[in-house]
Amino acid sequence: MTILLCFFLVSLLTIVSSIFLKQNKTSKFNLPPSPSSLPIIGNLHHLAGLPHRCFHKLSIKYGPLVFLRLGSVPVVVISSSEAAEAVLKTNDLECCSRPKTVGSGKLSYGFKDITFAPYGEYWREVRKLAVIELFSSKKVQSFRYIREEEVDFVVKKVSESALKQSPVDLSKTFFSLTASIICRVALGQNFNESGFVIDQDRIEELVTESAEALGTFTFSDFFPGGLGRFVDWLFQRHKKINKVFKELDAFYQHVIDDHLKPEGRKNQDIVTLILDMIDKQEDSDSFKLNMDNLKAIVMVNSQILVFFISYVNLY
Amino acid sequence: MTELIRNPRVMKKAQESIRTTLGLKKERITEEDLGKVEYLNHILKETFRLHPALPFVVPRETMSHIKIQGYDIPPKTQIQLNVWTIGRDPKRWNDPEEFNPERFANSSVDFRGQHFDLLPFGSGRRICPGMPMAIASVELALMNLLYYFDWSMPDGTKGEDIDMEEAGNISIVKKIPLQLVPVQRY
Numbered sequence: 001m002t003i004l005l006c007f008f009l010v011s012l013l014t015i016v017s018s019i020f021l022k023q024n025k026t027s028k029f030n031l032p033p034s035p036s037s038l039p040i041i042g043n044l045h046h047l048a049g050l051p052h053r054c055f056h057k058l059s060i061k062y063g064p065l066v067f068l069r070l071g072s073v074p075v076v077v078i079s080s081s082e083a084a085e086a087v088l089k090t091n092d093l094e095c096c097s098r099p100k101t102v103g104s105g106k107l108s109y110g111f112k113d114i115t116f117a118p119y120g121e122y123w124r125e126v127r128k129l130a131v132i133e134l135f136s137s138k139k140v141q142s143f144r145y146i147r148e149e150e151v152d153f154v155v156k157k158v159s160e161s162a163l164k165q166s167p168v169d170l171s172k173t174f175f176s177l178t179a180s181i182i183c184r185v186a187l188g189q190n191f192n193e194s195g196f197v198i199d200q201d202r203i204e205e206l207v208t209e210s211a212e213a214l215g216t217f218t219f220s221d222f223f224p225g226g227l228g229r230f231v232d233w234l235f236q237r238h239k240k241i242n243k244v245f246k247e248l249d250a251f252y253q254h255v256i257d258d259h260l261k262p263e264g265r266k267n268q269d270i271v272t273l274i275l276d277m278i279d280k281q282e283d284s285d286s287f288k289l290n291m292d293n294l295k296a297i298v299m300v301n302s303q304i305l306v307f308f309i310s311y312v313n314l315y
Numbered sequence: 316m317t318e319l320i321r322n323p324r325v326m327k328k329a330q331e332s333i334r335t336t337l338g339l340k341k342e343r344i345t346e347e348d349l350g351k352v353e354y355l356n357h358i359l360k361e362t363f364r365l366h367p368a369l370p371f372v373v374p375r376e377t378m379s380h381i382k383i384q385g386y387d388i389p390p391k392t393q394i395q396l397n398v399w400t401i402g403r404d405p406k407r408w409n410d411p412e413e414f415n416p417e418r419f420a421n422s423s424v425d426f427r428g429q430h431f432d433l434l435p436f437g438s439g440r441r442i443c444p445g446m447p448m449a450i451a452s453v454e455l456a457l458m459n460l461l462y463y464f465d466w467s468m469p470d471g472t473k474g475e476d477i478d479m480e481e482a483g484n485i486s487i488v489k490k491i492p493l494q495l496v497p498v499q500r501y
Contacts, residue, residue, distance in 0.1 A: 029387040050481060052370035052399040059400055065386055075393040076383075077371075079400040081407060081431040084438075086383045087375070087394055088431065092439035097376040099393045114444065115373060130444040140447045144346050147452050151459050152343065158464060162499040167469045170316055171492035174456070181452055215483065305445050308368045309452045312359070314489055315317050315366040 032065035032076060042069030044222065055079065071222025073099070101221045102238065103213040106245050107303075113296035115304065125287040126297065129277075134270055134297075142268065146184045150177055153192070172204075174310040179203055181309075186302045187255045188269030198251060206248060207306055213241045214303070252295045270298060316457075317493050318362060318414045320466060320474045325416060329354055333462050340501050344459050346451060355458060357416035359450075363402075363426050363435040365414060370399035372437045398434045407432050464497040 035058060037043045046068065047054045055077045058066045064080030078084055087095050097119040098104075104116040114130050117123040133139065154177050161168045179200070183191050191200055198206075218237045220228035232238055255271060258264050265272040274294045281288050319326040332354040337344065350356070375394040380387065388394075403411040409418065424430045427446070428438035436443040443449075460466075468474055482490040 029389065030385065032383075032386040032388075050370075050483070052397055055371060055395065055397045056400045059397065065383060067386075070393075073393060074389065074391070075395055076388055077395045077397055078383075079397045080404065081401050083383055084396055084398075084401060084434065085431040087396065088428075088434075088438040091377075091381045091383070094379050094381045095375045095377050095394055096440050097378050098441075099374055099376045118376075119378060127440075127444070135444045135446075135448055137447060140451060143448070144451075147455055148343075148345050151455050154456065155459050155463055158460065158497050159499055162464060162497040165496060165498075167494040167496045169492050169494055171489065177456060178452065185448070211483070301445060304443070305449060308445075308449050309456075311366075311368040311488065312362060312449070312453045313316060313456050314493060315362050 032067040033062040034067040035062065037069055042071055044070050073222055102218040103216065103241050106241050107210060107214060108300050109292040109296040112293045113300040115300050133273060143185045147181055150180045171314055174313040175204055176200060178306045178309040182302045182306050186270040186298050188267035188271060189255065207303065209244045210248060210303055211307060213244050248299060252299060256291065317477060320468065320495060321477055322414050323474060329358060330461050333458060337462060344462055346455060348458065349451065349454050354416065355454065357419040360419045360426060360433065361414055361416040364433055365402060367398045367402060367435045371395045371397045375441060401432060463499065463501055465500055466495045466497060469494055469496055
């Protein structure tokens with residue numbers, strides 16, 4: 001049955017896309033060079049393996065700008081510093097939005113965060129908030145003691161291994177160092193203390209799973225509309241994303257509930273900061289934050305930081 | 316750390332620079348000490364160049380029709396910046412595959428979004444706002460681990476044997492965990 005359905009789907013798509021491709025050939029645009037594409041999937045078959053390696057190979061063959069069609073989504077891959085400057089500096093504002101994917105939409109509560117929010121009034125306001133309030137040099141300085149304490153803790157742990165002359169798993173060490181720092185800075189919670197809601201191994205799994213949910217494409221990302229949704233439903237692609245989202249949401253809700261208790265906001269962490277802002281909002285304010293914004297900002301941005309810091313240290 | 320254990324010359328130089336600058340038998344290294352060791356900064360840049368955590372940063376999307384180097388790019392096109400390739404461009408870097416922090420010794424190239432050869436955090440209006448937090452944490456951790464400990468590979472294995480295979484998709488990680496044996500110096 002499934003095979004039959006797929007067959008039907010493919011034939012339907014071939015017809016649709018052949019009409020689509022014909023339109024393309026008559027295009028008056030001078031598009032960047034492009035490898036040969038297939039009906040329906042476009043250039044998706046060029047992305048077998050790690051994406052940056054695939055993009056790298058394409059740039060060697062076709063130059064610093066390559067035009068691809070991934071399903072029905074047009075993509076330009078930039079691979080030289082001159083072209084990067086033309087995008088990020090000369091055309092910064094014209095290129096300032098973000099493409100939407102199913103994973104990023106789900107984990108950012110419908111693009112209510114800073115990283116994945118499309119360009120617009122909302123993004124400009126949260127971006128300002130991030131630069132002025134959350135990551136200002138004064139704020140970063142105020143968390144200095146947390147970074148120092150957590151690094152001291154690592155030095156102590158490594159000393160114990162040195163005494164026993166036993167190897168240290170640095171991948172794990174850097175991950176838990178970063179996760180501890182970000183947990184304390186963002187959530188005001190220390191997961192080395194007993195009584196923490198989830199254990200460290202589960203946090204590591206969750207970070208990996210959500211990175212996967214953010215990074216793995218679904219069919220809907222390349223074939224927007226009913227068709228992509230149908231194939232995703234066929235392969236149950238959304239199930240995994242929803243599962244990670246539910247667990248993370250419950251975790252962040254727990255953290256917020258703790259902050260809403262009396263005495264709950266004695267730490268000046270990021271959650272406290274945003275909750276205080278929400279308290280001070282007035283009905284007349286045009287820009288307002290709610291709990292979804294709070295969760296989205298904390299979830300996406302702590303994710304990225306945890307990942308980034310542990311990665312750089314390791315390499 | 317992986318590149319340092321694979322390149323013993325760089326590791327030795329890094330540890331000597333840190334230990335000479337900070338002095339012997341220091342009780343505790345704090346953020347007061349950050350920025351004092353220039354060579355460590357070069358190591359960070361070299362790591363960003365060869366191993367950007369997000370090899371093609373977070374994609375952007377065009378909002379109107381633009382022209383880049385004579386080519387048309389229509390609105391609603393995804394822009395993927397392959398900073399991994401830019402960091403290894405032989406036209407911009409000598410011996411691009413080599414881990415050589417000295418290349419930054421007499422260079423103004425920085426990672427804060429002003430130099431388009433090195434873009435680990437992106438650039439422009441969408442540059443990563445968490446950069447200062449990330450840099451402080453990374454530098455402090457590395458400085459501590461390199462000052463207080465010497466590092467070697469577990470019995471019999473050699474640095475050059477380390478499996479550098481990457482895993483992941485938009486973000487990449489080292490596939491095999493890095494295991495090293497520490498020896499306490501101070």
